[in-house]
Amino acid sequence: MRIIKTVFKIFVISVILVAIIIAGIALYMKFYGKSLLENALSNMLGSKVKFESVSLNLDKYTVNFRDFSILSEINFDENILNAEKCTLILNKERFEKEKKIAFEDIVIKKGVLNIERNKEGIFNISYNSPRKIDDRGAIAYAATPADSGGLYNFAQNVRKLTIKDSVINFKDYYVPQGPFTITCDNFNLDFTSGQESGSSSDPIPVKYTLSFRIPNTRYRDGEFLLSAGMDVYKHQVDTKMAVETKYIDLMQFLPYFESYTPFSFNTGLFSSSTNFRMHNNMIDSTTTMVFHKLNLIIDPGMENAKFLETSANRLVPYLMSGKGEIIFDFIIKGPVDNPRIGLGPRLKFAIGLVVIEELGNFIQQLQKLQK
Amino acid sequence: MKKVILYTILFLSLTSIVFAVDEDTYVQFVADSVITAHRLKGNPNAMELWADEMLKKYPNFMSQEWQAFEEKIVKDSALKSRVYNKILENIISKGYNAHILDLGGGATTIEIED
Numbered sequence: 001m002r003i004i005k006t007v008f009k010i011f012v013i014s015v016i017l018v019a020i021i022i023a024g025i026a027l028y029m030k031f032y033g034k035s036l037l038e039n040a041l042s043n044m045l046g047s048k049v050k051f052e053s054v055s056l057n058l059d060k061y062t063v064n065f066r067d068f069s070i071l072s073e074i075n076f077d078e079n080i081l082n083a084e085k086c087t088l089i090l091n092k093e094r095f096e097k098e099k100k101i102a103f104e105d106i107v108i109k110k111g112v113l114n115i116e117r118n119k120e121g122i123f124n125i126s127y128n129s130p131r132k133i134d135d136r137g138a139i140a141y142a143a144t145p146a147d148s149g150g151l152y153n154f155a156q157n158v159r160k161l162t163i164k165d166s167v168i169n170f171k172d173y174y175v176p177q178g179p180f181t182i183t184c185d186n187f188n189l190d191f192t193s194g195q196e197s198g199s200s201s202d203p204i205p206v207k208y209t210l211s212f213r214i215p216n217t218r219y220r221d222g223e224f225l226l227s228a229g230m231d232v233y234k235h236q237v238d239t240k241m242a243v244e245t246k247y248i249d250l251m252q253f254l255p256y257f258e259s260y261t262p263f264s265f266n267t268g269l270f271s272s273s274t275n276f277r278m279h280n281n282m283i284d285s286t287t288t289m290v291f292h293k294l295n296l297i298i299d300p301g302m303e304n305a306k307f308l309e310t311s312a313n314r315l316v317p318y319l320m321s322g323k324g325e326i327i328f329d330f331i332i333k334g335p336v337d338n339p340r341i342g343l344g345p346r347l348k349f350a351i352g353l354v355v356i357e358e359l360g361n362f363i364q365q366l367q368k369l370q371k
Numbered sequence: 372m373k374k375v376i377l378y379t380i381l382f383l384s385l386t387s388i389v390f391a392v393d394e395d396t397y398v399q400f401v402a403d404s405v406i407t408a409h410r411l412k413g414n415p416n417a418m419e420l421w422a423d424e425m426l427k428k429y430p431n432f433m434s435q436e437w438q439a440f441e442e443k444i445v446k447d448s449a450l451k452s453r454v455y456n457k458i459l460e461n462i463i464s465k466g467y468n469a470h471i472l473d474l475g476g477g478a479t480t481i482e483i484e485d
Contacts, residue, residue: 322415
């Protein structure tokens with residue numbers, strides 16, 4: 001009987017000990033494991049990361065975060081990113097073969113991206129640059145972020161990034177009369193990077209589309225759509241990009257016109273189409289803008305207001321689309337660090353028809369188009 | 372060798388006849404351009420229609436060197452004044468009520484009143 005009692009006591013003590021050990025591990029993971037993971041992710045992204053809870057699916061190499069945040073570094077109002085859900089799927093092959101972490105897929109749902117510019121003109125996102133990982137351990141980040149362009153490393157380590165049903169908040173303290181704020185919803189991003197060839201001199205092919213909507217209570221909502229293909233080299237990016245905007249309300253950006261141009265608007269919407277190409281660090285871009293319901297106001301007291309007003313009024317009849325819209329085009333050309341902005345063909349034609357001294361330029365433009 | 376030189380001189384003089392713009396041609400062309408542009412105001416296809424009409428009147432205008440003559444005018448204010456007044460007279464002689472308008476910044480227009 002005593003033996004049974006002793007065995008029972010040992011059993012009870014063992015159960016209590018196991019329970020204490022399990023509870024200890026759970027408590028350790030709760031209080032320290034989370035912060036360890038947060039630190040590891042912060043190092044990996046080059047930005048401070050926080051999350052509320054995490055769940056793992058080891059079979060699928062998937063990590064799910066709830067209430068995931070990327071923090072701003074200093075003196076900014078909001079976190080850079082807050083997302084209800086963030087899912088990371090690790091690249092199993094690279095993890096098993098190379099013992100390196102690369103992501104097959106990152107999915108962010110219902111996120112809020114806060115882009116902020118402070119009074120010194122610095123963006124919150126530019127404070128957060130990737131840091132080199134301490135790779136003394138067995139597992140290292142697949143690419144070392146400090147050795148070359150951030151985009152190359154990103155493309156190397158992330159095969160797919162999807163952002164769904166998210167919001168962009170932009171706040172600008174830099175613009176005079178600021179802060180200027182605007183919210184864009186329906187923000188979606190699909191980013192896909194292709195396979196590396198194995199040679200470090202070859203580019204990584206990347207494709208992405210980005211879209212969002214600018215809500216408008218007076219007119220229809222504004223829309224923005226960008227689709228791009230890129231060849232990402234270690235020290236250079238070649239890209240072809242198409243950007244379409246629809247019904248963007250100029251009044252929503254009035255502080256910028258009031259601060260930086262000699263004119264502003266009573267009413268005005270614009271849609272635009274841009275074809276942008278960059279090859280060997282040389283830009284070649286054409287943008288056509290269509291203005292609807294435009295009512296231009298020349299600021300009083302501006303030195304060249306008279307010239308602008310008289311010229312603009314005379315040019316407008318030659319920039320009409322036939323639907324009461326005004327079409328305006330411009331080009332951007334030249335080296336990426338010093339590009340030149342010039343008149344587009346349509347605007348050149350209009351000026352050539354109005355200004356006698358520009359007739360030769362206009363005819364030269366016609367000759368170019370005929371070739 | 373003489374033949375080559377002669378042919379070269381002939382070629383050069385022919386091309387200069389084709390490409391050069393003299394004062395009278397310039398005055399006539401700009402006057403017609405201003406009148407045509409005025410009639411096409413507000414038309415969404417103004418530039419294409421302008422080019423079509425001007426080609427009918429001046430079949431070679433696309434291969435002529437307009438900019439060189441413009442540069443000459445811009446550098447010589449007396450010449451500029453004389454040429455622009457000739458253009459204005461030409462437009463008025465065709466029944467239009469017009470005037471020269473300085474837009475500032477070296478830009479000038481001839482405005483036809485509606």
